[in-house]
Amino acid sequence: MCRVRHGGRRAGRAAQGASEGIRGAGAARRLFGGGGRGGRRARADTRRRPAKPWHRGRVRAAESADPQTAGAGRGARRLPRRDHRAGRAQGEGRRRAGLEDGEAAQGRADESPEGCLQVMAQAQKITPRAKDFSEWYNDAIMQAELADYSPVRGCMVIRPHGYRIWELMQGALDAMFKATGHKNAYFPLFIPQSFLAKEAEHVEGFAKEVALVTHTRLRATGKEGAAAIEVDPESKLEEPLVVRPTSETIIYAMFAKWIHSYRDLPLLINQWCNIVRWEFRTRLFLRTTEFLWQEGHTAHATEAEAEAEARQMLGVYRKFQEDWMAMPVITGRKTESEKFAGALRTYALEALMQDNKALQAGTSHNLGQNFAKAFNLQYQTAAGGLEHAWNTSWGVSTRMIGGLVMTHSDDNGLVCPPRLAPVQVAIVPIWKSEEEKTQVSGVGGQVKAELEKVGIRVELDLRDNMKPGAKYFEWEAKGVPLRLEIGPRDVAAGQVMTARRTGGKAPTPLDGLARAAALALDDIQASLFKAAKDRREAHSIRSVTKQQFIEFMKEPGGFAYGGFCGLAACEAEIKQTTAATVRVLPDLEFRSSETPKACMWCGKPSVAEAVWAQAY
RNA sequence: CGGGGCGUAGCGCAGUCCGGUAGCGCGUCUGGUUUGGGACCAGAAGGUCCCGGGUUCGAAUCCCGGCGCCCCGACCA
Numbered sequence A: 001m002c003r004v005r006h007g008g009r010r011a012g013r014a015a016q017g018a019s020e021g022i023r024g025a026g027a028a029r030r031l032f033g034g035g036g037r038g039g040r041r042a043r044a045d046t047r048r049r050p051a052k053p054w055h056r057g058r059v060r061a062a063e064s065a066d067p068q069t070a071g072a073g074r075g076a077r078r079l080p081r082r083d084h085r086a087g088r089a090q091g092e093g094r095r096r097a098g099l100e101d102g103e104a105a106q107g108r109a110d111e112s113p114e115g116c117l118q119v120m121a122q123a124q125k126i127t128p129r130a131k132d133f134s135e136w137y138n139d140a141i142m143q144a145e146l147a148d149y150s151p152v153r154g155c156m157v158i159r160p161h162g163y164r165i166w167e168l169m170q171g172a173l174d175a176m177f178k179a180t181g182h183k184n185a186y187f188p189l190f191i192p193q194s195f196l197a198k199e200a201e202h203v204e205g206f207a208k209e210v211a212l213v214t215h216t217r218l219r220a221t222g223k224e225g226a227a228a229i230e231v232d233p234e235s236k237l238e239e240p241l242v243v244r245p246t247s248e249t250i251i252y253a254m255f256a257k258w259i260h261s262y263r264d265l266p267l268l269i270n271q272w273c274n275i276v277r278w279e280f281r282t283r284l285f286l287r288t289t290e291f292l293w294q295e296g297h298t299a300h301a302t303e304a305e306a307e308a309e310a311r312q313m314l315g316v317y318r319k320f321q322e323d324w325m326a327m328p329v330i331t332g333r334k335t336e337s338e339k340f341a342g343a344l345r346t347y348a349l350e351a352l353m354q355d356n357k358a359l360q361a362g363t364s365h366n367l368g369q370n371f372a373k374a375f376n377l378q379y380q381t382a383a384g385g386l387e388h389a390w391n392t393s394w395g396v397s398t399r400m401i402g403g404l405v406m407t408h409s410d411d412n413g414l415v416c417p418p419r420l421a422p423v424q425v426a427i428v429p430i431w432k433s434e435e436e437k438t439q440v441s442g443v444g445g446q447v448k449a450e451l452e453k454v455g456i457r458v459e460l461d462l463r464d465n466m467k468p469g470a471k472y473f474e475w476e477a478k479g480v481p482l483r484l485e486i487g488p489r490d491v492a493a494g495q496v497m498t499a500r501r502t503g504g505k506a507p508t509p510l511d512g513l514a515r516a517a518a519l520a521l522d523d524i525q526a527s528l529f530k531a532a533k534d535r536r537e538a539h540s541i542r543s544v545t546k547q548q549f550i551e552f553m554k555e556p557g558g559f560a561y562g563g564f565c566g567l568a569a570c571e572a573e574i575k576q577t578t579a580a581t582v583r584v585l586p587d588l589e590f591r592s593s594e595t596p597k598a599c600m601w602c603g604k605p606s607v608a609e610a611v612w613a614q615a616y
Numbered sequence B: 001c002g003g004g005g006c007g008u009a010g011c012g013c014a015g016u017c018c019g020g021u022a023g024c025g026c027g028u029c030u031g032g033u034u035u036g037g038g039a040c041c042a043g044a045a046g047g048u049c050c051c052g053g054g055u056u057c058g059a060a061u062c063c064c065g066g067c068g069c070c071c072c073g074a075c076c077a
Helices: A037-044 A074-078 A088-096 A102-111 A113-122 A133-143 A160-179 A200-209 A248-258 A303-323 A370-374 A399-408 A434-453 A468-477 A488-493 A513-538 A546-554 A568-578
Strands: A022-024 A147-149 A156-158 A190-192 A211-215 A218-220 A229-231 A236-243 A267-276 A290-300 A330-333 A345-352 A358-368 A378-380 A386-388 A390-397 A425-429 A458-460 A482-486 A495-500 A505-509 A559-564 A581-586 A608-613
Touching (some): A133 A147, A133 A399, A156 A160, A160 A267, A248 A267, A248 A290, A248 A370, A290 A303, A303 A330, A303 A358, A303 A390, A345 A581, A345 A608, A358 A370, A370 A390, A425 A468, A434 A458, A434 A488, A434 A513, A468 A482, A482 A513, A488 A495, A495 A513, A546 A559, A559 A581, A568 A581
Parallel strands (some): A425 A458, A425 A482
Antiparallel strands (some): A022 A211, A190 A236, A218 A229, A290 A390, A330 A345, A330 A581, A345 A358, A378 A386, A559 A608, A581 A608
């Protein structure tokens, strides 16, 4: 395999043993997706599905089939002049363009390591989507510096650029939660093991993936190296503590203390925190052992109120994902087999990624009285009776960042919707002489101040150890929606060059630039949403027959709408044969105009229309 | 837990078959020249060759034993 290798993707070998007291219940053996050296090679050989036609980005010279004829663009220029050896560069170009499969490319690369390396050094640092979507996803994240692998398997470090996205998400969501009457609080990380056991379905749902704290200290052994410390058996806890996989149990236990009368209801609480679920296989942002999220928990006097709350928050999430993330979602209800352990009903939002797999982007549960009964959460009614409260819980997580990446980004890296972009505008001044540097930097500074005045997040890139072109690539990889290039010629003409991350470069007058930039950002935000929605619709089919369904799930995949009998056995069989699951029983506005009469799979009467897809 | 593969500089790799004391590219640092789409020249720093034994005058390389990591399969937001 002949590709540029980069980025600290080794999930190091340090730090085992440091947490002897914390164990994954169950086989905590699996490792992080996408690390390691040998791993990359192996991965290229395991393409699950053939290339798909989502590949729509700009085609650049460097990616065209034959770099030698790719014109004077950077494709040609990037080939090192040392490498004149016949055929090599050409073959390399083809490989880079993803036109050969991994094994063939690998074989060839091994034959000509040096030529290959030299070419690659200058080339594409991100695997094209068409070649290997998973690799592309990892590369895009690493290049954008959103995250990095941690020494602990299954865990990730969220880097400043990625964390800023999360902060912006938090800011928007938190305001919406407050606007709907919720208050933030914080509940502890550790939960008594016995709490988890109190709700039967809930335990079963999480038992296989909880981390436990069983001991409270280590002791020195006097030995060398890793053996220098060991768990102190004297420090064993009487009752192990569960590291929260979600906080229903502790929160409703506390609610039971605080709620006595109908006058205490509704109680509307949210918390921002981290949680731990010991997953077998993990992927950056999409599934990591520890992740950040928000969990809302509420208590109500009636079932109807709880139901309304669960639906309301689903709507809040939808608004956020559409308006901020520019990510279209289908809302609906989960089937019995997909619902949250312990819930009465689960609602969810599902988005379609560029590889035509569905991503559950958030959930909202009507918990009924299940937890109220388990934790004795009762209140006195106005009439003097004693009733169990009705609860809801709802959450979205850093997983949304993965969804954001897979919804908009392209082969040049991250594409960030402006409203969530840590840097909305990057200004790149261009100069030759010192005088020019002073001049363009000055104008750049003025532009920055002007844009900031209207609330735009701006970065002025004054680094002098990089050529402008290199800066362009970097800001593109980081997803910056709008780039302003200011050179001496522009200054003379009273303009800047504005380049959109989504394509297109044009001069814009300095006069009124802030307004123009703001409008451009709005326009990019809107066009990203529209493009994503169009793509989803292009990859949705309705009223499928069984045969169509099977074919569709093989290739190219997407959302399939059809009748569903509601039987778990049928659902299981579909999963078995096609790997597709019911994502949601869609809400009214997403349903087909004609209600299906029969289950698309077994032919029995349909109880609801369902949306199927292969899912993350 | 089953099936594959891998462990050499920050990253990606060569060297291992056939033992001779470690190399390439990128990156980093210093100086200079550059800067409108991934700069160039010169110099420099950087390695417990996963760990432990053994064979040998000599081990990254051969032998034995560990450990770790990745991918695929069974679980899930």
